Amino acid sequence: EVQLLESGGGLVQPGGSLRLSCAGSGIILNNYAMSWVRQGPGKGLEWVSSVHSGGSYSDYADSVRGRFTHSRDNSKNTLFLQMNGLRAEDTAIYYCAKVVAGLYFDIWGQGTLVSVSS
Amino acid sequence: SYELTQPPSVSVSPGQTARITCSADALPKQLVHWYQQKAGQAPVVVIYKDSQRPSGIPERFSGSSSGTTVTLTISGVQPEDEADYYCQSADSSGTYVFGTGTKVTVL
Numbered sequence: 001e002v003q004l005l006e007s008g009g010g011l012v013q014p015g016g017s018l019r020l021s022c023a024g025s026g027i028i029l030n031n032y033a034m035s036w037v038r039q040g041p042g043k044g045l046e047w048v049s050s051v052h053s054g055g056s057y058s059d060y061a062d063s064v065r066g067r068f069t070h071s072r073d074n075s076k077n078t079l080f081l082q083m084n085g086l087r088a089e090d091t092a093i094y095y096c097a098k099v100v101a102g103l104y105f106d107i108w109g110q111g112t113l114v115s116v117s118s
Numbered sequence: 119s120y121e122l123t124q125p126p127s128v129s130v131s132p133g134q135t136a137r138i139t140c141s142a143d144a145l146p147k148q149l150v151h152w153y154q155q156k157a158g159q160a161p162v163v164v165i166y167k168d169s170q171r172p173s174g175i176p177e178r179f180s181g182s183s184s185g186t187t188v189t190l191t192i193s194g195v196q197p198e199d200e201a202d203y204y205c206q207s208a209d210s211s212g213t214y215v216f217g218t219g220t221k222v223t224v225l
Contacts, residue, residue, distance in 0.1 A: 037214075045153070045216040050214070059213055061213065100166070102212070108162070
């Protein structure tokens with residue numbers, strides 16, 4: 001069974017940093033484009049970022065560009081999202097998701113909660 | 119930027135048909151995909167590429183497209199279909215946009 005497992009969320013002060021992880025099980029993450037999608041409390045889904053297969057290219061939403069960065073550890077089959085300069089509006093559940101053909105997301109993790117507050 | 123608009127809520131009695139629309143604000147309309155999100159859970163894709171149903175999704179879920187509006191239809195709604203539903207598309211710049219979301223209440 002293919003699974004994605006996020007971790008690394010927590011409570012951080014404004015301006016702080018967190019690194020989220022997305023570990024793959026039953027799937028080699030480096031072979032696929034992957035995305036992060038977030039959902040603020042009581043809000044809808046918001047695409048955050050995508051990294052192409054092989055990690056050669058990333059796209060970011062305007063709201064996080066310049067503050068969030070992807071990386072991969074292929075030996076651990078894990079994708080990372082480094083989040084710097086966190087703001088209150090970044091508070092959300094962050095999901096990693098597998099991208100199909102650059103179109104939609106067919107596999108989602110269970111999410112990890114990021115809270116930005118003083 | 120590309121925007122997708124959905125009605126905030128739809129209410130339906132068990133066994134009836136629920137229709138959820140997703141309207142794009144620009145042409146050309148991109149392919150639309152639909153997700154079901156139950157309370158406290160991650161989203162699950164129920165329709166992709168406007169009208170394709172993934173394996174394991176009940177046949178009562180279907181999708182259609184006309185002009186700049188795409189519709190998710192749930193025929194013979196079951197109590198377990200109560201959830202939030204989101205449409206989603208990929209715009210021409212390689213980014214992704216979600217609709218505003220529709221809460222389906224089964225009366």
